[in-house]
Amino acid sequence: MKYIEYGKEELDYLIKKDKVLGDYIKKTGFIKRELNSDIFTSLISSIISQQVSTKAAKTINERLNNIVINLTPKKILELDDSLLQSIGISFRKVSYMKDIAKNFIDKPYIYNNLNNLPDHLIVEELIKLKGVGTWTAEMLLIHSFNRRDVISFLDLGIKRGIMRLYNKDSISKEDWIYFKNLYAPYNTIASIYLWEASK
Known part of the structure; x- marks a missing residue:
């Protein structure tokens, strides 16, 4: 860890x-x-955590990790929506997760190079994703990009x-x-x- x-x-x-x-x-x-330097899994975890208790988010993340080993954008897109909903993820959050996964697959040149950008430009890129707001982007700056300030x-x-x-x-x-x-x-x-x- x-x-x-x-x-x-x-x-x-x-x-x-x-x-x-x-x-x-x-x-x-x-x-x-x-610190979780995997940007994609951090984003998925952040989406799951929105508007639920820390305990509930932990439970749902554990269920997801039991279904999918080594979470990737491709694996998220392959999962049936109803399966994701059955482990406690709302319809809206499922759509956010699929949209994020699709963006990571379609635009690797953006997401593979985020760490080369200054903080404010990372936030600008991340909030273009559905379901990702400024607070989520700032949490990723801390917990995924290990930014100091x-x-x-x-x-x-x-x-x-x-x-x-x-x-x-x-x-x-x-x-x-x-x-x-x-x-x-x-x-x-x-x-x-x-x-x-x-x-």
Whole structure:
């Protein structure tokens, strides 16, 4: 299993940059967060996870992995829609998954080269896919592309973590910009700790 790469350099930087987050990092210690560098399977998992609980998403992903070993775009297209629906995937999500699979087969020159693009262009490409919004694309930047400087304004866990650590009742766009600038260039590592603080 792979994990998001970071270490002492990034943590020391954040500890020095911000006392509140720094104290939380020192109290919490090192956090491992899984990394899945397979963009296609990450997208499929993200579609499955939309609007369902973490537990339900895990169960459905396990069922899918029991049906298909080594998930590929070709295998998704070969699966019968009713079979996918029978394991808990809605009709709409099945259509999203098939559309993503078709795009990966039809346009390999785009998806095989995403990692060569800067963050904002990766997001631009991914949100062209049906069912993929900005938040999903930003989560892939972190958990698949291992990008170092990502913090999502659309993520409720991030907002909750900031509110708890900094005793705020809400987070405005201006607040988020402030924290984004504060944590740069290691927003991803800050995000990992903000998620932990949100629990």
